[in-house]
Amino acid sequence: MQYNKKARSLAVAALLIIGITVTPPVEADHPLSVMLNGQQLKSQFEVNDGEVYAPLLPLAAELGYTVNWNKQDDRIDILTDSARANRNQLEAKITKQQVADWILEQGELDRYYVEGLSFELVDLDDDGEAEIVAAIDSGVHVGNYFIFNRDADGHYQLIFETNWKVDSLKLGEPIHIEDKRLYATFEQAGGTGLDVEVAHLWYIEQGQVVEAWKGTMKEMNAMLAGSYSLAVGSYRVEDNVLYVWNTLSLLEDDAETVRGTPVTTLTTFTFDGTSFKE
Known part of the structure; x- marks a missing residue:
């Protein structure tokens, strides 16, 4: 090596x-x-x-x-x-106000609800330098997600911004695949009568965030009477292969009682060095 x-x-x-x-x-x-x-x-x-x-x-x-x-x-x-x-x-001296100022200075939008800001310092790429993972909770299914990388001069630069709404910044242990460290972030999305949780697997390479895969882990659909459904899923990575399974249940209009027999499907994805492909 x-x-x-x-x-x-x-x-x-x-x-x-x-x-x-x-x-x-x-x-x-x-x-x-x-x-x-x-x-x-x-x-x-x-x-x-x-x-x-x-x-x-x-x-x-x-x-x-x-x-x-x-x-x-x-x-x-x-x-x-x-x-x-x-x-x-x-790193211990970094404050919420500093992170908010960096977001306002470097972010894509003119305004952010910085009152809903939280952040964590995590060494994402195992280089001895802590990156900043930050999120803004602006309301139900509305939020922002940021990653800052520290440059050679010690300044934090925004390298990733998206409109993910997350309930937690805790990333957990990375998934090691080839020479990469993959992290999972769970986005909360949806709207009236629709509640969705999407998993994003991503890593940092050459100072940039690369999304290796995304998939729906939960979808509660209660928008139209007579067509309620609940889909739940999970995943696991073994030997460069991503296994994703999903179970779909049709529901009565009480959004609880299952109609018929739930159907489970399994899909496999292979890592091609950059992302997972079906």
Whole structure:
């Protein structure tokens, strides 16, 4: 993998950064131990062409450092305790008013109901930088959804905006597929006599939000007497295949009693590297 190659090539530089020095030459088959402040390190060291190498991730973890692979910039970031603390302090200082100001400055609309704003900080792409996921609840089935990404200068830039109304910003654990981290957001939609929940599976790539799939998880249709129905569904991802099942029930006009036998269908979608295709 590209990540492992880069991690290995930076190992010597990492040893110098963290203050470990080893004097070559050392024979390749010679047992090698490395001491730091009189304590032997547990990480495995090897010699190649007179240079001493160590796996970057285990070594950094042993020394209390954080190593992040920034796929977007093709970069490995090593964070010291002080740098991580400073970053956490900056993120902790982000306020609702700041996020509201960024939405008003960068958003597509002239006005937003910022009184209904909520936000979360989440490292969506595992690059060590927290993105901002924000939502505005403007009323029944009316809302906005935003994602901000922090640029190299530390400024948050709006990279995604849509009119999804969501009940919760909690994304849950991502779905890992190939080199992507997919998240699920559930949109609440509908109108008079119609209540719909739509699932969106999306990920961040090269600073942009990509929607991999969307599908209806619930549709309560009570618009016309004699044609009430309820469709409910769910999904699961296994081995790059998305399994989606949906059960349709016809209802009496009390919107509760089922008429006839519910019908369940299963549809499969295969991930093509960008999105799920049927």
